[in-house]
Amino acid sequence: MAGCETHNATGVVELREDAPLTASATSARLCADGPRAIVGAFAALTAAVTVALLTQIYYGDYEVVPHGSVSSSAASCSRAGAATLLAGGRAVDAAIAAALCLAVLAPHRTSLDASGSLVYWEYRSSRGQGATVVEWGGPEEEQADHETNVTDRPPRLLMALSALHDRLGSKPWTELVQPAIDLAREGYVVSESMSAAASARDLLGFTTGATRTESALADYLHTLVHNTSKELCSLWSCSSRVRWRPGSFVSAGSWRVWSAGPGGEEAAAALRQALEPTPADTGNAFRRVVQSLLEQKQSKSAASQPTPGGVASGLAIVDPLDTYLALVTGLSVPFGSGPSVGGAWTKDEPTAPLDLSPAIITDDHVCGTRYIIGAESSAALAEGAVGALVEGAAAAVDSAESAQGAAAAVDSVESARAVLLPTGEVVLEPGRGVPLAPPGATAVPGPSYPIASELPLPQPALNFVQQRGDALLSHADSRGGGLASRF
Secondary structure (H helix, E strand, C coil): CCCCCCCCCCCCCCCCCCCCCCCCHHHHHHHHHHHHHHHHHHHHHHHHHHHHHHHHHHHCCCCCCCCCEEECCCHHHHHHHHHHHHCCCCHHHHHHHHHHHHHHHCCCCCCCCCEEEEEEEEHHHHCCCCCEEEEECHHHHHHHHHHCCCCCCCCHHHHHHHHHHHHHCCCCHHHHHHHHHHHHHHCEECCHHHHHHHHHCCCCCCCCCCEECCHHHHHHHHCCCCCCHHHHHHHHCHHHCEEEEECCEEEECCEEEEECHHHHHHHHHHHHHHHCCCCCCHHHHHHHHHHHHHHHHHHHHHCCCCCCECEEEEEEEECCCCEEEEEEEEECCCCCCCCEECCCEECCCCCCCECCEEEEEEECCCCCEEEEEEECCHHHHHHHHHHHHHHHHHHHHCHHHHHHHHHHHHHHHHCCCEEECCCCCEEECCCCCCCCCCCCCCCCCCCCCCECCCCCCCCCCEEEEEEECCEEEEEECCCCCCCCEEC
16 A cells, blocks of 8 residues: 555444353353353454554555655646656656656747756655755856866756656656657647736746747657757766755754755745744744844845845656656756757756755654645745644644645645845735735734735745555645646
């Protein structure tokens, strides 16, 4: 059984004697020996069954309950990933299909040349080893390319996905690239946020509601399906560009936060400050998160360190073998900063850290709650998760409150967030009411934040999958306009 062994009696029939023994010489003799023999036989049987069950639990194979989920900022990309899982693929296979789909459908957030941060954990088989972090791109790679005079390089996202597939993939590379090719040829509907981002950069052809095709991108991807990921990695020198390392966690109350990327590190620190010591309520925890994020930003500014920025697209995946994958890919500016390569893809050349914030958050219970989160900024991760963690801590203690914890996860993601403006001012998102607050409250306790009249699109989204025991809950943040897919 996936994740955790549980047993539910679906039909229990009570067996009883309708004619109990009566006092007699015969019954006295039977009561002396017969019941003892029966009890002894049942005791022996019980012991044998117990030994067999313990042996199966500790040394046997899991009984796999089919389940899986993909949550992203595009319904079609979530479905592409879930379809890959249903076809027998693993988490990495689903991530490749979904990430390439997003590179076609959301070019204002990600692209074939996107940098990325990933947290990967084969939770069932490697729970004691912890998660693995994989990263690529960013200003570090850009600087290295300039120092070595590299001008002709592969698109970063494609290169990284090839490396991931070469090491961890199970489905044929061709099958995983084909959905993106089909989408690029058939076209997609331009969203309002994409149109706004294109208008800000004076890009034409992105009218809201119009159908847009990407034939040059489809042709380019088609040239790659005849190669295996191993061949592509050999050609592109993936090993020198993709950075693998063991993950590490930050304790935040009763939770462990495994994160990646500069944004993930900031969010983990903010969650720790929010949950230690235990907050009085969700409103108090929210204010601590905002204060921590503000202090970290001010500290970087005082030290003349760049603050993570850019745009991003996040996805979260759980596969039927309880492999957890949180991936966020992003660009320094919408649609990329560099020149177009053959009309197929546009280079991105970040000069500052990108605010990529994937995370896996677990509690200390073997069959407890785990969150796999693709967050598109540190604020989205910290502010969007804190309410779920506060309520989830109670649910971990009292299983009757697990439904409340699940609802809190969705409410926490969709609630208004505090946005840290470049001026140092903190404002609330318009149109989403008040942030997390105690029941019955109309505002978060403490000094109030002004509500912004408007904020530029797109706003960072948080997409997650929650697993508690064998039950999956998945949700795609409405800010990203996506929809999660699960089975």
